[in-house]
Amino acid sequence: MKSKFKTSETEIKHIIIALIVLAIAFSFVLFSEEIFRSGSFFSYTPQYFFYTLIAVGFAFVLHELAHKFVAQRYGFWAEFRMWPAGLFFAVMMAFIFKGGFVFAAPGATMIAPVTETKNGFAMKKIHITSEKMGKISLAGPITNNLLTLAFIALSLLAPMKVFETGAYVNSWLAIFNLLPFAVLDGKKIWAWNKAIWISAMLLSIGLFIISGLVGAV
Numbered sequence: 001m002k003s004k005f006k007t008s009e010t011e012i013k014h015i016i017i018a019l020i021v022l023a024i025a026f027s028f029v030l031f032s033e034e035i036f037r038s039g040s041f042f043s044y045t046p047q048y049f050f051y052t053l054i055a056v057g058f059a060f061v062l063h064e065l066a067h068k069f070v071a072q073r074y075g076f077w078a079e080f081r082m083w084p085a086g087l088f089f090a091v092m093m094a095f096i097f098k099g100g101f102v103f104a105a106p107g108a109t110m111i112a113p114v115t116e117t118k119n120g121f122a123m124k125k126i127h128i129t130s131e132k133m134g135k136i137s138l139a140g141p142i143t144n145n146l147l148t149l150a151f152i153a154l155s156l157l158a159p160m161k162v163f164e165t166g167a168y169v170n171s172w173l174a175i176f177n178l179l180p181f182a183v184l185d186g187k188k189i190w191a192w193n194k195a196i197w198i199s200a201m202l203l204s205i206g207l208f209i210i211s212g213l214v215g216a217v
Contacts, residue, residue: 005072007079014082018106019061023053025090025102030055030165032099055166059147059173060106066139067109074136075115075126082107111136134192137185141200144174148207155214167211174204 027048028035035044064080071078086105094102113128151167154160178201180190189197 005069011079011081014107015061015065015080018080018082018087019053019057021087021091022060022104022106023049023057025087025094025104026056027052028091028094028099029102030099030161036098051162051165055151055162056169059144059166059170060104062143062147063140063173063177064107064109066143067111067136070136070139071109071111074128074132076128076136077112077114078109080107080109130188130192133188134196137188137192138196138200140185141174141177141204144170144177145200145204145207148174148211152207152211152214164211164214167214168208171204171208171211175201175208178204 027044030052031048035048037043061080068078068080083105086103086107090102090104090106113126115126148167148170151163151170155163155167177184178186178189178197180186180197186197186201189200
């Protein structure tokens with residue numbers, strides 16, 4: 001199983017745009033009191049953006065890139081694509097509701113069971129199994145759990161809102177994406193290996209509880 005990580009200018013552009021928009025949208029939530037305190041948008045400062053970029057933005061994008069890297073290890077074509085409508089509504093709803101509600105659907109990693117041949121032009125099909133799809137799907141929640149652990153450690157060393165929020169958001173995303181419904185990662189993991197799904201869900205719930213305790217200290 002060869003590692004052939006590939007990207008494109010289009011994917012890089014989509015990732016950057018998604019990161020920026022998500023940071024803006026969630027900053028309205030995390031710093032709602034500061035931003036909307038006077039009822040004016042101009043109370044916004046760059047500090048809110050950069051804090052949210054660290055705490056929330058990478059939680060979404062690294063989750064998607066984890067899917068991409070595992071898929072590419074299997075030889076599949078895989079690239080992140082933003083969803084413009086989802087990003088637009090994320091900002092608009094967070095702003096309209098003054099940080100009280102946000103709808104976050106930045107995009108997804110598009111995966112196709114095909115790969116480029118040596119000449120770089122023709123495509124050949126690759127057999128996809130429930131195990132491969134399960135492992136590709138598991139990569140996202142596992143990445144969020146690793147980020148949760150990192151943020152918990154950072155918050156213990158230096159208690160800061162950005163670290164506490166990062167731990168909370170990543171642990172919540174792991175649980176949400178592990179739900180075995182619709183197009184979520186959990187459905188594919190459950191179809192592949194139920195024991196692994198149960199282990200991943202228990203781990204995510206445990207980290208969610210710990211992140212809440214850390215934030216309350």
